[in-house]
Structures are given as structure tokens and as C-alpha cells.
Amino acid sequence: MIIGLPGLGWRGDMRADSPVIQGSRTYVPVLAEQEWYRAEAEQIEAFAPMVPIERVWVEVVTSSSTMAKNGERDLISRLVSLDAPPRRDPVPARDAASLTGRRVITFSGTGEKAGHQRDLRAVTEPYASSDGDISVRVARELDWYRWAWSGNAPKTLEVPVHLLWLE
Structure with missing residues (x-):
């Protein structure tokens, strides 16, 4: 997963769980991969901050x-949008x-x-x-x-x- 805010920046190497609805907002529990792997390996609970769903993207591997x-x-084709x-x-x-x-x-x-x-x-x-x-x-x-x-x-x-x- 990637989390971030358009125009400000992005953070990759994240893992996410199923979205959670709280009131009228939808959040996604997101955890740094290192903490996710540690929790899985050691069978411990890990705290996953709730990130608004509009700030969570799924990484996709291309063909x-x-x-x-x-x-x-x-270089021109590598320019990105900040959105x-x-x-x-x-x-x-x-x-x-x-x-x-x-x-x-x-x-x-x-x-x-x-x-x-x-x-x-x-x-x-x-x-x-x-x-x-x-x-x-x-x-x-x-x-x-x-x-x-x-x-x-x-x-x-x-x-x-x-x-x-x-x-």
C-alpha cells in the first residue's frame, strides 16, 4: 500500500487491513510492513493507525x-502529477x-x-x-x-x- 496526500508526498512499504466505517467516514488500518511482518512472525497484536480511505492507494505491478x-x-515521460x-x-x-x-x-x-x-x-x-x-x-x-x-x-x-x- 501507499499512503499520502496529493501535493505533499507519499509513503510506501505499507500493509493494510479491511476498511472500517466510523460515523460517515471510512478509514483503513495501515501499518508499516516491518511492523506487519513482526506481528505475524511473533503472533503479537500491532497498533495500526486509521488513515482516511482517500489517502490510501494500492500498489499495482504492471505487465x-x-x-x-x-x-x-x-525524462519527460517520467514527470509525475502531485495528485x-x-x-x-x-x-x-x-x-x-x-x-x-x-x-x-x-x-x-x-x-x-x-x-x-x-x-x-x-x-x-x-x-x-x-x-x-x-x-x-x-x-x-x-x-x-x-x-x-x-x-x-x-x-x-x-x-x-x-x-x-x-x-
Whole structure:
């Protein structure tokens, strides 16, 4: 989820619950992802501030054809309106300036065997792996956040950079 106010700014990496009606207003309980993951992992209650529904947006991932055209855009096409959160199209990880800490998606296979895995965070920048691939180590997002509150380093998976996209 993204929360914010047109003309002022936006905050991403949020999780939301079902809207709640109080009087004549509708609110959405919204929580920072780190707190949501902690509450889920430790089975504890978390306080979620109630945000007016007109200040809550749902992040949407665009199609793979849009992903492929992402590198073709010029500066003018990247201008945004201050009336809504900026659109964030997925970007091939190999084209990104930095990866560590960013949310990534892995893609693999083609046709009916195509698949993807979400809820991952890049733990390293690209490096040359032992088999000569350019790779990035990734962790499950829950483990990424657990690392912040517990200090325990996450288990990671080595993924070739050509299979990664930034969300």
C-alpha cells in the first residue's frame, strides 16, 4: 500500500487491513510492513493507525510488456502529477543503480512453466558467483525485517541478476 496526500508526498512499504466505517467516514488500518511482518512472525497484536480511505492507494505491478519498454522512457515521460502516488514500473535488476534493501521479484521459465516469486529483498549488490554468473543474494521479506528487529542475519538465496526485477 501507499499512503499520502496529493501535493505533499507519499509513503510506501505499507500493509493494510479491511476498511472500517466510523460515523460517515471510512478509514483503513495501515501499518508499516516491518511492523506487519513482526506481528505475524511473533503472533503479537500491532497498533495500526486509521488513515482516511482517500489517502490510501494500492500498489499495482504492471505487465511484462511495460517492463521491457521501461528502459525506453525519457525524462519527460517520467514527470509525475502531485495528485496521485507516482507509478513505479518494475525495472530489470541489471539496470538498477543499487539493489541492496530493495524489493525484488524473481522470474523463471517460459510459457506454461513461467513463474515468479515476490516478497523478497536484495541483500547484496551484483557480484560474480563461483560459477561465473552475475548474481545477487536475496532474502524473504519476513527474514529481511526480522533481521532489523532481532539482529539475526537472514538465510539468503543466490539468484542470477537476469532473473531479478525491482518492484
